[in-house]
Amino acid sequence: MGLFAFFNTIYCQVSAAFSILLSKVMGVFNSKLPIDMTAPKAQLVKDLIKSDTVVIFSKSYCPYCRLAKEVFDNLKQKFTAIELDQRDDCDEIQAILGEITGAKTVPRVFVKGECLGGGSDVKALYDKGELQKYFA
Numbered sequence: 113m114g115l116f117a118f119f120n121t122i123y124c125q126v127s128a129a130f131s132i133l134l135s136k137v138m139g140v141f142n143s144k145l146p147i148d149m150t151a152p153k154a155q156l157v158k159d160l161i162k163s164d165t166v167v168i169f170s171k172s173y174c175p176y177c178r179l180a181k182e183v184f185d186n187l188k189q190k191f192t193a194i195e196l197d198q199r200d201d202c203d204e205i206q207a208i209l210g211e212i213t214g215a216k217t218v219p220r221v222f223v224k225g226e227c228l229g230g231g232s233d234v235k236a237l238y239d240k241g242e243l244q245k246y247f248a
C-alpha cells in the first residue's frame with residue numbers, strides 16, 4: 113500500500129468513526145432526526161437505486177469504494193457510481209441511505225435493488241463466490 117492510500121484509509125476510518133460518534137451524540141439529544149421518506153429527495157435515491165443493475169453510492173477518494181469498484185471490474189460487470197462528494201446534496205443522500213440500509217458510510221452497494229452492504233461486504237461475497245450468483 114502506498115503512502116497516499118495508507119493516509120487515505122486512516123482518514124476514512126477516522127471520518128467513519130466520527131460520523132458514528134456524531135450520530136450517537138445527536139441521538140442523546142434527538143432520538144432520531146426526522147427523514148421524510150416520501151420527500152422528492154428520498155424518491156430520487158430510490159430511483160437511483162433502481163437505475164442500474166449495480167449502483168454504488170461512493171466518494172471519489174474512498175478506498176472502500178475503490179475496492180467495491182474493483183470487485184465489479186473483476187467480474188466484468190458494469191456499474192453506476194454516484195460520487196456523493198461531488199454533489200451538494202451529499203449529506204441528505206447519505207442520511208436517506210442510512211434510513212434505507214441502516215448505515216450511512218460509503219460505499220453503499222446495491223445489486224438489483226438490494227443493498228449488499230459496503231466495500232468489505234461486497235469483497236467478502238466475491239471471495240466466497242456468492243456475488244457471482246447475482247449475475248449468473
Ligand SMILES: N[C@@H](CCC(=O)N[C@@H](CS)C(=O)NCC(=O)O)C(=O)O
Pocket residue numbers: 124125127128129131171174175176177206216217218219229230231232233
Ligand atoms: N467497512 C466499511 C467501511 C466504510 C468506510 O469507513 N467509509 C468511510 C469513507 S472511506 C465513510 O463512510 N466515512 C464517513 C463518510 O464519508 O461520511 C466498508 O467496507 O464499506
